[in-house]
Amino acid sequence: MPAPGIRKACAALAAAVTLALTATACGGTTKNSVKDDDTAARASHGKADPHAPVKKGLTVAFLPKQVNNPYFTVADQGGEQALKDLGSSFKEVGTNSATDTSGQVSYVNTLTQQRVDGIAVSAQDPGALCTALKQAMRNGIEVVTYDSDTDAGCRDVFVSQASAEALGRTEVQLLGEQLGYKGEIAILSAAQTATNQNTWIGFMKDELAKPRYKNMKLVGTAYGNDDAQQSFQQTQGLLQEHPRLAGIISPTTVGIKAAAQYLSGSRYKGKVKLTGLGTPNDMRRYVKNGTVDAFELWDPAKLGALAAHAAVALSSGRITGQRGETFRAGGLGTFTIGDKGVVDLGEPTVFDKDTIDRYKF
Template sequence: MRPSSLRRSCAALAAVTSLALTVTACGGTTKNDVKDAASAATSAQKADPKAELKKGLTVGFLPKQVNNPYFTSADRGGAKALAELGETYKEVGPSSATDTSGQVSYVNTLTQQQVDAIAVSAQDPGALCTALKQAMRNGIKIVTYDSDTKPDCRDAFVSQAAAEDLGRTQVQLLAQQIGYQGEIAVLSAAQTATNQNTWIGFMKDELKDPKYKNIKLVKVAYGNDDAQQSFQQTQGLLQEYPDLKGIVSPTTVGIKAAAQYLSGSKYRGKVRLTGLGTPNDLRTYIKNGTIDAFELWDPAKLGDLAARTAVALSSGQITGRQGETFTAGGTEYTLGKDGVINLGRPTVFDAENIDQFDF
């Protein structure tokens, strides 16, 4: 048995003993005993911000899609942080951004491998819950990053930025570009993507402001974070709404595909495009006038913070409760409601600053 597994087993047994249950050996426990022990240990746990970071931990990263450039950048950030902290990095994941069942099986695999923590970007808010709760019962710390699951299915969520800021600022960018007038559409990822739906909700709320009275959201289309589907959805939007003035795409795959279509069409410079993208993907389209400005956080920093959060949880510096603080990479972070940790405000990229970034 690995040392970390032994510690988890003994901690669970100690929690049961302290509650005066009649378990006398690990071999005599039932599934309910193990569940009760894990629950008791979690409820009794207190954060110790001065605790030393443990060494030799294994943190498994599970992105939505392993061959997605965005997640490649994010997970490299996580790998670098873990190497710096003396931990082991492991990555698994599906090749499709809509393979929810695949994500479940990968969680189960990481649980069986007895990793110390899992950092996962959830494809669906509820589909992973059963598997994640099983991992938690086995003493594994769960951090979601980029896209959250339900709060009771993880210990903490590392958010790219405040969801409200991301939703509202994308509308604000597009509104400025189209002069606050005309029809607009949203090109999203999967219809079940937690982060996408949250941002779109704030977009719709932002559009209720009287200053947007002459802007009409005509459709939310879904490209499933697939380049070809997103390209086709962009083409379909312009065929269905020939007077469309702008598209906002809160997904790196979607905005790049939309830019590719617009750049080679009669709509370049006429239909404005903004959303969330990476400088390396969109540099060409900024310079040829397809895109005026877009925004994003640094995904490598997101992966870095997810990794450091996982280690802080595994070391007992934080437990996931609101108000707890910890230092990661020289910056102090405070956990908000439901254990949410915000990376910071997004960066706006345009022709003046895009060459300063390389990701």
């Protein structure tokens, strides 16, 4: 495996060439000169040294699904503070649309040219970013995904909000309890291509197949593309299309807030149950006015902070993204990398009228 100095030299040389990236003595930087597979992307990664000194002066760029989205604003601020504490620099780039996959690819390519030390990205589409992210990795850049993953071979570590299975199943469990385990339900998701949403929905459907939910029926899934107006309209559409709808699950902070806003001002308030993933600050009024009984989430600031710590640990050589490796993430504690380079932040927290005022994010 190349030494860190050689890897940095390769990164500098590769970034100095044109955007077409011709082959160099540091190794292939074109599709024809290097196999576009996991081994090639990870070629610059040596063996982890958990006692290696933590590097300072790094630059880690955060690329959320959507800038100016309140959820990602909180998450990225957590990453920014963590990097400041670690003696490194933060930058945020991204598109204003949660579905602009080509825009995300362009930002990854630009960051690769700029020779940042790490990229933390929340992928809009599981496959669209792969080629660009692998190119970044071949140029010595550490790649962390957070909130929404890409393919496992296209990044070093995925920082997951919690176990994907736990998130999918607990949302169904929350709604089941609220409905007495009977009635028609629907899902209001973000984009159709969103990796995290689709993974959670898969576990929701699996949970619904259990005998206790035999009287609950999933009748529709709508997509609001993490846009408040579209999510509001999709909620209205679900209720018009399914007049006997008893409950909605929205595993997206934009979607659940928009759905709550619609229900709160309609004849469905208190009649159609709503749960999913939301922030306490967004949902407080709807819990207190009886529109929503309970919902769940993790602390997005901690998610961003963990992504930052993972990127610095990778850059410092403390981890490589292999199963069983551990790293310390400041006050968050020590984390162990699981299968396919996944790190779970922890269990989701349920918010209701008795607990919501304890949280301010």
